[in-house]
Amino acid sequence: MSQQHVVVIGATGHIGSYLVPRLVRAGYRVTAVSRGTREPYHADAAWEQVETVVADRDAEAAAGTFGTRIAGLQPDVVVDLVCFTLDQARELVEALRPTGAFLAHCGTIWVHGVADASPLREDDPKEPFGPYGTQKAAVEEFLHAETRSGGLRSTVVHPGHISGPGWPVITPLGNLDxxxxxxxxxxxxxxxxxxxxxxxHHVHADDVAQLFELAVARPEVSVGQSFHAVSDRxxxxxxxxxxxxxxxxxxxxxxxxxxxxxxxxxxxxxxxxxxxxxxxxxASTEKGRELLGYSPGxxxxxxxxxxxxxxxxxxx
Missing domain, CATH: 3.90.25 (UDP-galactose 4-epimerase; domain 1)
Structure with a gap:
């Protein structure tokens, strides 16, 4: 079997800094797509084996060329860590659909809005509020509908409050003070x-990367599904x-x-x-644990x- 090619969009951010080395060590050929404005948060020898592509998503998407550029890299898998709007998702899906690639999208637990029950499950009714959660929920709905219709295969990973070395962390009062x-x-x-x-519900960025790696490794299980990427409690x-x-x-x-x-x-x-x-x-992690073997800290x-x-x- 030939080596699978994974393209990671937003590769040098919180999640990508951990995910890219994980994928390299797992035996994938990895292309890291970023704006090229910063190095990964953490040094890792695995980056020496990574192909890099500098791309300004906003500018290229506005020109209608970002999706075709990603498709032109001939990926087997695309991990999109920086898709925030339905328009961004549509452009990428339409370009990838003919390739047969598998798309793993980064959502957020904010798609749930105000919690009516605890712990939240991935299939609970969603009533998001605010532009961030609302847009992410719309992307999730779009991707699952696309997959159900026989189009591009996809999965969605919903992180909690991403924490770890290298950036400020949400405090016990829910802010960055x-x-x-x-x-x-x-x-x-x-x-x-x-x-x-x-x-x-916090989560270490490496545990979000862990869940993405597990989802990429087992598309026969993860396609058409959403998973919470959060800590144990x-x-x-x-x-x-x-x-x-x-x-x-x-x-x-x-x-x-x-x-x-x-x-x-x-x-x-x-x-x-x-x-x-x-x-x-x-948020519950039961689904990720049972289907993929997710084991967060x-x-x-x-x-x-x-x-x-x-x-x-x-x-x-």
């Missing part, structure tokens, strides 16, 4: 909107804060306030907190790796 980590490290007071029982605001404070040998100093009080105190970070906490997501390990890389904690 560095002051949250400072308060937890020093015993300072943290204002918590409401009771702090809302949940967030979600965390509540309070549970997350208490566990994180313990990294510095502290107890979390939390005070419940109304959302109005929180917004006044949090300022520019308040909206991000609302976006994350109002959804209160906790914990939310706390994923977040701690990021906090250590930020220089806020000594590495273990």
């Amino acid at each position: 560095p002051g949250v980590w400072e308060a937890l490290a020093t015993g300072g007071e943290l204002l918590v909107p409401g009771l702090g029982l809302e949940t967030m 979600a965390l509540t605001v309070r549970g997350f804060a208490r566990a994180a404070a313990a990294w510095w040998g502290r107890e979390a100093n939390l005070r419940s306030v109304t959302w109005e009080e929180f917004r006044a105190a949090a300022g520019e970070h308040a909206e991000a907190s609302w976006e994350h906490l109002s959804r209160s997501h906790s 914990t939310s706390l390990d994923a977040v701690r790796a990021a906090v250590e890389a930020m220089g806020l904690l000594p590495r273990r």
Whole structure:
């Protein structure tokens, strides 16, 4: 059997930095497509075996040439980590349809909108809100309809809050405010909107890459399916804060306030907190575990790796 060719779009981002080396080590021929504006987040000797293509997706898609350029690489599999709109998905699918390639698309657990039950399952009714989740849900629906109709084969992987070394991480308050980590490290007071029982579901970027690798390896199982790429369990605001404070040998100093009080105190970070906490997501990984053998790590390990890389904690 000839070596399968995998084209990864968005290859040097959070997920791709882990996925590309995984695919190389698994024996695939890999082409990494990116804007060429940065190196992968992590050095890995596997990158020496990777073909690279520099492409500005927005500009080329506007000209109607991006999809045909990807198809021209003659891939067996395309992993699309940076598709955010239905128009982007349509252009790529129409170009790939005649090739017989298999498309693995990166979605988001935000396709679920506000959670009505916990843990969320992939086939739960979806009522997304906001442009990001709404567009991703539309892409998922489009891809599954395409596959059901006998067109391009595809699968969808829905990450939670992607964490890991190299970039800021969502804090226990659902935002990127560095002051949250400072308060937890020093015993300072943290204002918590409401009771702090809302949940967030983090995942290490390498665990998202793990699920993509598993889906690519077993298209006979993954085609036509969606999978949640999240950690073993979600965390509540309070549970997350208490566990994180313990990294510095502290107890979390939390005070419940109304959302109005929180917004006044949090300022520019308040909206991000609302976006994350109002959804209160906790997603099931049962489907990925049973069908593909997915085995993610914990939310706390994923977040701690990021906090250590930020220089806020000594590495273990």
